[in-house]
Amino acid sequence: MRIGIYGGSFDPVHNGHIAMIRSALKSGFIDCVIVVPSVRNNFKLYANKLPAPYRFFMMKETVEGLGLKDCYVSDIEYGIDGVSYTAVVLAKLTSDEYIREYLISNDVKRRKAEEHHEFFWIMGSDTLGTFETWYKPGEILKYASLLAAVRPGDNTDVDKASASIVKNLGGRVELFRLDGVNCSSSGITGSGDFSEVPEPAMEFIRRHALYTANTRLDGVSEDARKQFFDYATWMYQHLGSRRLLHTLNVGYLSAHLAEVFGCDKDKALIAGALHDCAKELPAEQQLEMAKRYSGELFTEKKLLHSPAGATFAKESLGIADKEILDAICYHTTGKDNMTLLEKIVYLADKIEPSRNYTDLTPIRQAAEKDLDSAMRMTAAAVRDKFVSQGREIHPMTVLMMKDLGM
Numbered sequence: 001m002r003i004g005i006y007g008g009s010f011d012p013v014h015n016g017h018i019a020m021i022r023s024a025l026k027s028g029f030i031d032c033v034i035v036v037p038s039v040r041n042n043f044k045l046y047a048n049k050l051p052a053p054y055r056f057f058m059m060k061e062t063v064e065g066l067g068l069k070d071c072y073v074s075d076i077e078y079g080i081d082g083v084s085y086t087a088v089v090l091a092k093l094t095s096d097e098y099i100r101e102y103l104i105s106n107d108v109k110r111r112k113a114e115e116h117h118e119f120f121w122i123m124g125s126d127t128l129g130t131f132e133t134w135y136k137p138g139e140i141l142k143y144a145s146l147l148a149a150v151r152p153g154d155n156t157d158v159d160k161a162s163a164s165i166v167k168n169l170g171g172r173v174e175l176f177r178l179d180g181v182n183c184s185s186s187g188i189t190g191s192g193d194f195s196e197v198p199e200p201a202m203e204f205i206r207r208h209a210l211y212t213a214n215t216r217l218d219g220v221s222e223d224a225r226k227q228f229f230d231y232a233t234w235m236y237q238h239l240g241s242r243r244l245l246h247t248l249n250v251g252y253l254s255a256h257l258a259e260v261f262g263c264d265k266d267k268a269l270i271a272g273a274l275h276d277c278a279k280e281l282p283a284e285q286q287l288e289m290a291k292r293y294s295g296e297l298f299t300e301k302k303l304l305h306s307p308a309g310a311t312f313a314k315e316s317l318g319i320a321d322k323e324i325l326d327a328i329c330y331h332t333t334g335k336d337n338m339t340l341l342e343k344i345v346y347l348a349d350k351i352e353p354s355r356n357y358t359d360l361t362p363i364r365q366a367a368e369k370d371l372d373s374a375m376r377m378t379a380a381a382v383r384d385k386f387v388s389q390g391r392e393i394h395p396m397t398v399l400m401m402k403d404l405g406m
Ligand SMILES: [Fe+2]
Pocket: 275, 276, 279, 305, 306, 331, 332
């Protein structure tokens, strides 16, 4: 097969990206496109607006939602340590072993997946001029030809740039005509005009309340912001998409509530983001990790991930801050004498933007003004749910409700 590879931040994905994919597929040079949303590229190590998993799943939902045929989205960069340079990504992606398995897992017939493949790196013609300054450009050209999109009327420099690449580095450069809008992700987020964002991506953005004041993380330290981005990448290996996005949403909302109620924003961001990190570990491992953090306090299967999460965050990420670990440990049940941070993570978990188990509008409104009142409303909803399911309320939750005057 002739495979086009299209890398980018997609922060957010817009109609220009979609036009690029469609035009490349129509160019006659390739049979399919593999889109590779970046995790840590050298230009934007931490400069993206959103951590990698949001951008990855936004792209995936967009490709599916638009029904783009012969287009796949790859998470290959999560398996690369350090900066994901194009040369490094291509070395891995174009290896027989990797690409065959990847194509088969995307329902490409085995016979096709196992034939000899030719690779093309898809790029905008505006980046051709700087290609020779990229990391190991000669190596890139060993793995793939360049397939550059040219807008009608913008040929002159492009021809010169491609000739220079071929002369200095060898390899092959092909051009294709790009039909579509001219827009940029930074233009979209800068202006707040999202009209060039395709509907499936827009739906994703609304569901998770992305690109809002909360996700700018104003007032969060640069270190905490970097940690948040790194932990998001780390958790991709441990959680399914829904839960991963949920736990990151809780990070954002916790940081926002910390701002409203005068709590440490860095701690709230990290505790919120990690609160469910252990939820998909094997049950026995959760039990063992839970015991190490809180003894026999939690035995019910559904609750184990909270203390286990504290152990996981401590041992795998080296988080030593007891306040953060406790906020993770007690996020499901609550407890007596809760700290501000514990309350914030408890509440954010129940009402983050993608939660829709009931109409949460009144609680969300209360959470902007009166923390304890929002806590009471949440605890009452939890109590009602437990009563209707005939389940017993955990003694720690009973203590929390007593403290809240319930
Ligand atoms: Fe949880």
